Amino acid sequence: MSVGHFVRFMPELLSAYPSEIKLLMSERKEMKILSFVLFSVLCVPAMAENFIIEMLNKDADGNKMVFSEQIIMVDVGDTVTWLPTSKGHNVEMIASPNNLKYKSKPNKKAEITFDTPGIYYYWCTPHKGMGMIGLVVVGNDFSNKNQIAKAKAFGKTKKKLKKLVESLS
Numbered sequence: 405m406s407v408g409h410f411v412r413f414m415p416e417l418l419s420a421y422p423s424e425i426k427l428l429m430s431e432r433k434e435m436k437i438l439s440f441v442l443f444s445v446l447c448v449p450a451m452a453e454n455f456i457i458e459m460l461n462k463d464a465d466g467n468k469m470v471f472s473e474q475i476i477m478v479d480v481g482d483t484v485t486w487l488p489t490s491k492g493h494n495v496e497m498i499a500s501p502n503n504l505k506y507k508s509k510p511n512k513k514a515e516i517t518f519d520t521p522g523i524y525y526y527w528c529t530p531h532k533g534m535g536m537i538g539l540v541v542v543g544n545d546f547s548n549k550n551q552i553a554k555a556k557a558f559g560k561t562k563k564k565l566k567k568l569v570e571s572l573s
Contacts, residue, residue, distance in 0.1 A: 452517075453478070453479070453483070454482070454484075455473075455476055455482065455483070455485070456484075456487060457471050457472050457473045457476065457484060457485070457486045457538065458472035458486075458487050459471060459472075459489060459493035459528060460472060460489055460490050461490035461491075461492075468534065469531040469534040469535065469536040470536060471536065471537075474538050475538065475540075476539070477544065478518055478540060478542055479543060480519060480520075480521055480542055481517065481519065482517070482518060484515070484516055484518070484540055485513060485514070485515045486508070486513065487513055488510075488511045488512065491510075492510060492511065492530055493510065493531065494507065494509060494510045494511075494512070494514070494528055494529050494530070495508045495527075495528065496508070496526060496528070496532075497516075497524060497525075498525045498526055498527055498555050499523075499525040499548075499552050499555035499556075500520075500523070500524040500525070500548075501521065501523070501542075501545075501547070501548045502520040502522070504524065506526075507529065518540065518542040521542050521543030521544075521547075522541075522542055522543070522545045522548045523540070523541050523545070523546060523548050523549060523551075523552045523572070524540040524541075524542065525538075525552045525555050525565070526538055526539075526540070527561065532557075532558055532561050533561060534559065535559070535563075535564040536561075537565060537568070539552070539569075539572075541572065549569060552565075552569055553565070553566070553569045
């Protein structure tokens with residue numbers, strides 16, 4: 405049957421089966437609404453943010469070999485991007501609630517989306533002894549604070565890590 409035939413017989417179909425047509429139209433409307441709601445909930449990210457941390461040879465205060473943020477607070481689903489604004493730096497995850505294994509290449513952007521709450525401790529591999537470390541706190545969860553406090557640290561990193569962990573509430 406062509407579209408023309410269907411259009412010509414539409415009034416007869418509507419009058420012959422009014423309740424069935426109404427039900428089909430109603431179900432289609434409900435399906436469209438349900439599909440829209442599911443798409444909105446499942447496919448649209450829940451306002452995740454992207455935080456930028458710079459890898460620096462020297463910050464504005466004159467501190468050498470530092471990340472622009474020593475402690476950053478993010479929500480589950482947020483992303484942290486480390487930018488190598490100075491040469492010779494990378495990001496290596498040392499301790500985390502999910503034992504995340506991550507080590508970026510020197511002079512390359514690093515990016516991690518955090519899906520597990522807790523404290524993440526990282527350093528710049530070449531400058532770890534100089535205290536180039538940082539913490540990411542995900543979901544305001546401090547439950548692995550003792551794990552981070554006991555994590556490996558060298559040189560200035562040891563003192564700095566202790567200070568950073570103590571500053572967490």
